[in-house]
Structure formats: structure tokens, C-alpha cells
Amino acid sequence: MSASDIAGIPGSPDVPDSHGSGAAAPGGPGALVPRTVPPAPRRSRGVLGTELRRGVGPWCAGAVVAVCWVTMYGKSPQWMGRWAETTDLLRVAALLLCGPLAVAVGCWQGGRERRRATGDLLASLPRAPLRRTLLAVAPAAVWPAAGYLLAAAGCALATWPYAAGGGPFLSLVAADAVALAALGVLGFVAGRLIPWRLAAPLLAAVTYVGLGVPAYADSPARWLDPALDHMYFWDRPVWWFGPASMVWTAGLAGAALLAYAARRRISALPPLAAACAAAVLLAGTGDGLWRPDPAAARLVCDDGAPQVCVTAVDRKLLPSVSAALAGLNARLRGVPGAPVRWIDGPRAPGPGREQLAAAPGVVVRKVGEPVLLGSREAQLPDPFSLSEHGEISDPALYAKWAVGYLFSQDCSGTDFDTPAARRATAVNDAVNQWLAPRPDSAAIPLYGGDVHLRRLRAMDRAESRAYLARYLAADLCRAEEVPVP
Template sequence: MSAAGSAGASSVETAVPSRRTAGSPAPAPSPPPRRRPRRVLGTELRRGLGPWSAVAVVVVCGVTMYSKAPQWQGRWTGTTDLLRVMLLLCGPLAVAVGCWQGGRERRRSTGDLLASLPRAPLRRALLAVAPAALWPPAGYLVAAAGCALATWPYAGAGRPFLSQTAADAVALGALGVLGFVAGRLVRWRLAAPLLAAVTYVGLGISAYMDSPVRWLGPAYRHADPWDRPVWWFGPASMVWTAGLAGAALLALAARRRISALLPLTAACAAAVVLTQTGEGLWRPDPAAARLVCDDGTPRVCVTAVDRKLLPSVSAALTDLNAKLRGVPGAPDRWVDGPRAPSPGRNQGAWEAQLPNPFELSERGTFSDPALYANWAAGHLFLQGCSAEYNTPAARRASDVNSAVTRWLAPRPGATVLPPEGEVHLRRLHAMDPVESRAYLARYLAADLCRFDEVPVP
């Protein structure tokens, strides 16, 4: 054989693998490439209703909070409380998304195929529930961050209640998990909207019922701006909601369903602590109730949570204070907050109660300063009398009181007074400064509950 033939044969032998000899073991098949858990989780999170549910939560919270901005923008407690109420709308959405996600394998007829894979049932359930458990809380946290940024420039004392917001986000994720479990168990396409309606009713009942059980509902609203939650309120709420969701998921997919008893026990223990503590979950915050005063006469004092409203309150009461300044029996200062004014009318130096300035404020200013001054003048003479009001003397005293209030703090566009009240008001306007101050001193010194003693202008 020539050299060229030998080289060709050699190259053929090198290029073509030799046949396996008899009796030699077969080569082991190469294992299929394994996908990393992070890559699988990322795929699950990117597809389906998950991302859209987060967008829906942001839109629902954003639109609703924007429409109710005067109720929360300026107080951290108001922002946190109204965000909690948003769970009435976002909770049913999370449950519906979870229920639809739970029935995905049944709708696609892929349950048997997935069951044949070596992946554990609990791991498959965790991957499948991830979009419903993570996306709605993510959208809620984005909306909460936006509301916090909107509150920051106008809020006074205090800070965001981050643990409460985190507990609400956990509750939203837990509702998604519970909806997923229901979707796995209920073979009905209309289960998602029906379960959302039931969730809305349940959250609404728990939020407004007069029972210790209301502290377990994530949508319950505590509206006192001078309180703060105890430090463990948020974590206990997380244990309660996450424990229920974890127990339901373990009972559905774990190899040993008895393992569901551990999170269920933790949830029950947290529920007992929350219901037994009750109103004690919120405690007075001295820093929030601290008075901040101006230098006027009478002085105007608001609590630290509304300290940024103090210039607006002082400006609204400028004309009213000018008429009260130096008059015997006039208040030494106006006060607002949880503390009661003291010692009272006709007892020397006293404090008059201010109306809540937050009710008429919007982004740090008053929408109607004249109305606020009129409210303050009405509070000046507000007394609870046990006498009979349906008498001629009582009606006359009421007309005089309305005229004096309107004279101290006139409000353009207000309703017309009764005929007798208009007569009294014209007489007050006709007085010179000395006469009007002398009459106001007599009026402040009178017992307004003794209608016959109320001086007539």
C-alpha cells in the first residue's frame, strides 16, 4: 500500500469512531441541562398576570389616594391609615390573581406532565405562587412610597409607620397565596371573581365591626393623629397573615402536611396577642401632641403634627383676635389637640378650643380661611346646656349667639341669619369700637346656658 493510501486510511480511522466491541459497557447518556432556580423563578415572575397585577395595584392606590388627598396629605397617620383602607380594593384583586394562577395547570392540562418531573410538589407550588405572592405587594409598596413622598413636604411631627406599611404588604401577599390555594382546589372558572367579592365583604366587615376581631383585619383604620403603634404591632400582624398563608400552602403541597401546624400555631398565637391587646396597640405620642404656639394675642397653639399649618391658622384668626384682644373674659390662647382646654370660661385665664385645622387644609394652606375663623368663633361660645331649647328665651339667645359669631368672624356667602339675628347683627355693626367691646365683655361674662341672662345688643 502506498504512503498516500496509508495516510488516507489513517485519517478515516481518526475521523470515524470505532465500533463498540462486544461486551463493552454502553456509554452513559449525558444528563439534560438543568435550569437554575433563579432563572426559573424569573421566568415565572415575568409571565402571566403577575406584572399586570402590580400595575393594577399602583393605579388603584394612586387614583384613590389622589382623589382623597385632603384627608391624608399632611399627616403621617392619615397617610398610613388610608393606605390600609386601600387593602379593601387591593386585597380582592390579589385574591383573584392568586386564584387564577392556582388554576393555570388545570386550564392548560399540564398537571400530569409537571407531576412527572423530579421537582418536588412544594417547590413547584412555590414557583407557581410567586407571581401572586410577590407582585401585588410590590405594587403596593411602590404606591406607598409615592404617597410618602407626597406627604413629606407638608407633614409636621412624626414619621412614616414603616412597620405598618410592611405588614400591609405582607397581608396582600398572604391573600394572594390563599387565593392560589383556593384556585388549586376549586375547579370553576368563576371562582376568582366570586372569591374576590367574598374577600371584599370579609375585609369590610372586619374593618368596621365593633369587636376585638377587628384588629386582625388588615384594613382596620385607626384615625387618632396623636397616637403611634407599639413597635411589635407590625411584626405580629405579619406573623398572623403570613402564618395563615404558609399553613394553607404547606397543607396543599408539602410531603408531610403535619408541617402546616407550625405556621398555623404561630398565626394563632399572634392573633391572640393582637385581640387581647386591642386598643393598647396604639399609644399616645407626646411628641406629636406637643403644642407649638405663635406670639399673638390671644396666642394660637396647634399640635406638633400640624405645626406647618400654624402660619395659616394664625392668619385666619387675625381679625377675630383683633376684636378679642384686651376684652375682659377673652381667652388667653387658642389650643388644638387631645388635651382639653382649661380652666374654662368665666374662670380667669382660659383656653378656647380650636377647630381641627387639618379638616380645611390642603397642601399646607386653608381652602377657606373665613370659614375656619367662623368655626373658631362658634367654638368660643360652644357649651352643652341641659336647659330646654324650645322656649322663646332659648330662641332669642340662639339668635344673639348667631349674630355675635357672624360679627366676630364674618363669612362671605354664608347663609342668611333668621330675621331677629339679622337685627342683632345690624346693631352690632352700628356700634362704635368702645360700645362693641363693652358689649362683648358683657356677653363673655354671661352664662350662656341661662337664656334669660344673655345680653341683647
Template sequence: MSVPRLRDDRLSDGPTPDNGPAGTVRRTSRARPAAHPLRSELLRGVGPWTGAATVTIIALTMYSKAPGWQARWTGATDLLRITALMLCGPLAVATGCWQGGRERRRRTGELLASLPRTRLRRSLHAVAPAAFWPPVGYLVGAAGCLLATWPYAGEGHPFVSLIAADAVALASLGTVGFVVGRLVAWRLTAPLLAVITYAGLGIPRYGEADARWLDPATDHFYFWDRPVWWFGPASALWTGGLACAALLAYAARHRVVALVPLAVALAVAVPIVRTGDDLWRPDPEAARFVCDYGTPQVCVTAVDRKLLPETSAALAGLNARLRGIPGAPSRWIDGPRAPEPGRDEVRLPSPGDSAVHGRLPDPVFYANSAVGYLFSEDCDQLDFDSPGAARATVVNSAVRQWLAPRADFDTFPWPEAQSQLRRLEAMDHAQGRAYLTRYLAADRCDPDEVPVP
């Protein structure tokens, strides 16, 4: 009698007549496809850390200077450009240099050269972290700063084309650093190249030659200008063309192709240099006046229009004292245009320079500064050492405190000014208006004409 042979259905590769369709079928696992080399390069090594460091540098630097840049789009864009190029630029070029010397440090150059990939393709994969992560970190930080500016900025918009050009410049610095790292076998090349980059980007900013605009770190702190439409794209082509030419000259099979991006870079450099300071043009819409309905009238430019209510409130007490006084200004103005003497206009301290999150933190000090603008005179010849000049200085200080009191005036080491202030405060309404009329009518360039209370 034969013994039936037992069979373990768990080891069956498929259905059989014995186990039928209900039998257990073993499924073979499929191998997971290998990751693309470019993805591996981007997600490993120093690249992601460089992107995180770039975001951190931008965040800390911009936060330390806030809220001075939050009131205007131009201020935010200009400070972002300086931070990105002057601080993150050396980091990008050092990262590229370190990345370029990786195969030499690992002694894997001969192994990689034996692969069927071309030298240019291997170089493009290797340079990707240095060319990708610094601009990505910058764009993330810039987006956060622009979102922080949006609730408080007035008229205008950020210069997106210049922000994109800054990102291209960071990628270009990383690429140039990579080429240098491949060519120079010295461990201190990366920090030395970072120092050279910082100096090379910073020194042209302080010059006056038109060629300084080829430096991507050159800024333009003027709130009522805008760049010409082609400046951002041309700047990106200039820096990107130089970087592409350097990479192709190193890695391309036919190095003559490097002349193509080099020619493009030189072609766009010519109009940049020839245009010079005219790359920035006056923006009439940004300089447009936005005024209240008070007397004297308070006018700020459109870039500070959100600060007009705060400015009017800060000057309300001062305007009440000046209202109806002969010689008082008809309106306060701020902006690039000079006051017109025939219209009795007086320069106003720029509210955007001292605003904090859309508000004036010290309206009393702002009003006192406005009085200083009201009493300022351009005197060609004035002897400050004469007794009359000293007396006029004391009287001016007392009148300024009388019109816009400051809490710290008692700490001033001028007992004479305290005495003059008490005389002014003792005047009734009619006496005060009469004295203020005489004071505004006097020639303050002649100390002897300044009336004593």
C-alpha cells in the same frame, strides 16, 4: 499537469499552514442559558398586570381623597392601609385563585407532575406572581404617597412597620387564593372569593371586640397615638403564618409541617387579642403644643406645627377684637387634651382637617368656625322653641358674623340677624368692646341673659 484545488478560507475551522495566523477563523456561537423558571413565572402572565393595577388603584384612591391625608403622617398611613386591604386585597386573592387554576385550564397538570420537581417546588413557582406583585405594587404606591406627604406633614413619621405588615397581608391573600384555586375547579371561584374577602375584611372593622385587631384592614384614625412596637411584626406573622400553613397543607410532602407556621400564627394572635385597643398608645411628642406669641395665644399640636403660621394669620383679625376683653380666652388650643376652664382656654378647629398643601384654603371660614367654638356651650336643658331661644340664636349669628365676617352671610334667610348685625357694625370701638364684654359674661344656656345690641 495537475490543477490546484481552491479552498474557501471562510469555511476554515481554524488556522492552517496555508492561511497562517491571518486567516479567518469561524467562531461557533454559544447557546444562551435558559431563563430560570421563577423568573419566567414572575415576568409573564397575570402577575405584572396585577402589580400595575394595584399601583393604579392606590394612586387613584389616594388622589381622590387628597389633600385630606397629606397634612399628617398618621392620616396617610391609615388611609393607605384601608386602600391596600379593602380594595387591593380582593384583587390579590382573585389573582391568586386564577393563578391556582391555570394548569387545570391548560390541562397541563399531568405533564408538570411528571417532572422531577416536587409538588411544593412547583407550587412555590406558580404562586410567586400572586404573592409578589400585589405587595410590590402596594409598596410602590405607598412610597409615592409618603413622598407626597413629606413636604406638608408636621411632627412624627409614617408607621413603616404597619406598611410592611400590609404588604405581607397582601402576599398572604394571594397565597390563600392560590390554594383555593388549586382545590376548587369552578371558573367563578375567583370573583366570588374576592367578594367574600371584601366582606370578611370590612365587617370586623365596625365591631368593638378586641379580636377585630386580627383583621389587617382595621384602622385607627387618631392623630396623637402610635402603635406599640411589636404590633406590626405580630400582624405580619399572623397573616403570613396562616398563608404558609395553607400552602404547606396543600403542597408539602409531609403535611404535618403546616402545623409549625399555624402555631406561630396562633401564638402571636393571643397577645394581639388580649391587648385590644391598647395596641395604640398616646404619643406625648405628637400631642405637644406648639404656640405663637400672640394674644390670645394660638396653640396647635406638633403634628400640625407647619400649619401654625397659617392658623395665626387666619385668627389675627378675631384676636385683635378679643384682645383685652374680659372673658375672652387666653389661648386657643387644638389636640386631644380638653380645655382647662381656669386657664380660659377654648377649643380650636383642627387646622389639619381643612388644610390643603400646607395652607388653609379659606381662612375667613376657619376664623368663623373658631367663633362658633368660642360661643358653644353644653347646656343640659334648653328650650329651643321658646321666643327667648329664637332671639338668642339670632343675636349669636349676628355677633359671630361681626367678629369673623363670612362672605355668604347675606344669603342666610334671617332678616332679624341682618338687622342685629347692622346695629353692631354701627357701634364705635368703645361701644363694641362694652357690648362684647357683656355678651361674653352672659350665660348663653339662659337665652334671656343674652344681651341684644
């Protein structure tokens, strides 16, 4: 078949048809013409990706991470070692400090089209107003939450080697991220409605006050504040606390956004109703949002004598605590009247936590109750208050605190300006320094206590045991009963 025959076939892809619809190829009529295929168009990354990459959104995420990490680093001894403390302090840093930042960024994002005078141009596009608004608000909602989640992951990794048992309260971490996103959305709506460049910093200041004031209130409604913390290490949040907080904050933000941008503003009622229901649940439950956790308050003990027991949340500190009390325990071991066990436990459990005191293996300590008479158990100072990176930072000071707890009594009404009281004070100082010596307090102040200390150091084992037995049996509030070495 010749080229002219091929050209006569209708619909032939390679040659022009016989009607002359194609241009003649070089080389004469009837020559084959190569088909030109247009290049495939590049795939668009999407409007949402463009919105998220540009503007102040990424900078806001970086600022949230920086604020959280700097704040947490400055207070690392206070949280690195307990999951509850990590979650509480991170929540305060994120919501109280970064919440105003999220509102300000959202407000600035909301006023972008007004500053650029592009509102009329965007309104002429075929895209629905709600869709345009959702695309515009995405950076203000996504980036603060993403920055917080990254900061929370870093703090969790820092806590992991030193915390004992359990883990971060993930539902509350998610609720905090949703709260930051909701604050960004509310700021965006305010930026669309308030045509003022100073609206962003003013809204940030108002948000800071609004998030901080409820912490000083006694009303159950204070739990509607997402920045409120809970400073009791032997509790856990109820399982629905986090989801209810998400519904509360996200419902408010969703209702505000729909009321502003939806074609039918009645569509804002469902999220508003959900937010109100969650608010009633949170405020109605109040302090019951946190429940006692017997597993966290369970005692973990060593095999020493006297025995040292800490709660499960501090069990990784137990070897360090035992080492800090080794010298003190060596002097108390076998002395009549000396404690047989040091106990650290939840203090001042408060209403609604009676079941914690009744749980097996849990001992609830009352504030100011150093010794349980009849059981020869002494209160242990809080080991976490002197810990750093999983160890007691000052063992000598911790042992000093333990001696102070052992001999502390309520002596209100006692006259300390008598010769007998001054002598008893000198003896008490000498005994404390002898049992738990500190290099920075070698000299005993007041009333010649150094003389008593030299006598105690000169005693042999039998003499010191006999004196300690008399000292432990005495009423330290009655100066005349305090034995002199």
C-alpha cells in the same frame, strides 16, 4: 521540526494524530487543521424570572397601584398632611379593595395548569412538587405586594411636604404588603383545590366581606383583620405590632401552602403554630396595640395675642391657622373675659391614655368643652378638617367655627320660642357675624339680627370692647341676660 513531526506528538490540539482519527485537511495529508470551538451557550434567565414576567402577575401589580392611587386621590384632603391618616387610609384601600383582587389573581394562577391540561406533563419533570408549586405561586405573592409598596411610596412622597414630624409607620406598611402576598398565596391554594372557573370572583367577594365585617365588631379579635384602621392621630403602634401581623398572615399562608404541596404535611405545623401564637398576642392586646404619643400631642404655639396653639402633628398648619384667626383675635385682644389662648388638642382620649393627659406640654380636650373656666382658654376647631395642601382652605369658615366653639353652651331645656329667646338668638347671630364675617352670610336671618349687626359695626373701639366684655360675662342660656348692642 516538520509538520509530520508535530502530527506525531500525542494529544496535539492542532493536528490529527498519526492514527488517522481526524479528517484530512485540504492540501494533502499531514496539513494543519484549525480547531473549531463551539459557541458558548446563552445564560438562562431562570424559571422564576419567566414566571414573574408572564401571566397576570404584572397586570395585578398595575391594578393594585391604580386602585390605591385613585382611591387616595379622591380622598386627598382627608390624609395629605398627617402620617397616621395616610397610613390608615392606605391600609384600608390596599387591603379592603386590593385584597380581594389578590385572592382572585392567586386563584386564577392556581388553576392555570388545570385549564391548560399540563398537570401530568409537569408532574413528570424531575423537579420536586414543592419547588414547582413555589415557582408557580411566586407571581401571586410577589406582584400584589410590589404594587402596594409602589403605591405606598407615592403616597408618602405626596404627604411629605405637608406632614409635620415623624413619618409613615413603616412596620405597618410592610405588614400590609405581607398580608397582600399571603392573600395571593391563599387564593392560589384555593385555585388548585377548586376546579371551577367562577371560584376566583366568588372568593374575591367572600374576602371583601371577611375583611370588612370585623371593623364593626367590638371584640379584641377584630385586630386580626389586617384591613382594620385606627383613627386617632396622637397614637403610635407598639413596635411589635407590625412584625406580629406579618407572622399571623404569612404563617397562615405558609401553612396552607405546605399542607398542599410538601411531601410531609407535618411541615405545615410550625408556620401554623407561629400564626396561632401571633393571633393570641394580637387579640389579647386588643386596643393596646396603639399607645399614646406625647410627642405628637405636644402643643406648638405662636406669639400672638390671643395665642394660637396646635398639636405637633399640625404644626405646619399653625401659620395658616393664625392668619385665619387674625381678624377675630384683633377684636378679642385685651377684652376682659376674652380667651388668652386658643388650644387644639387630642379629644376624647379614651381608656388607657391617662398618661397622655399627664404628659408635659399636652392638653387633652374633652368633646363639647369649648372653654376651660379659670384659665381663659378656648377650644380651637380641628385645623386638619379644613386644610388642603398645608393651608386652611376656607379661613373665613374656620374663624366662624372658632366663634361658634367660643360661645357654644349646653342650653338643653331652654324654651327658644319666647320673645326673649328670639331676641337673644338675633343678638347671638349678629355677634357671630361681626366677629367672623363671611361673604356668603352677610344678611342675618331671624328676628331682625341685621339691626344689631349695624349697631355693632357703628361702634368705635372703646364701645365694642365694653360691649364684648358684657357679652362674654353673660350666661347665653339665659335669654334675659344677653346684652343688646
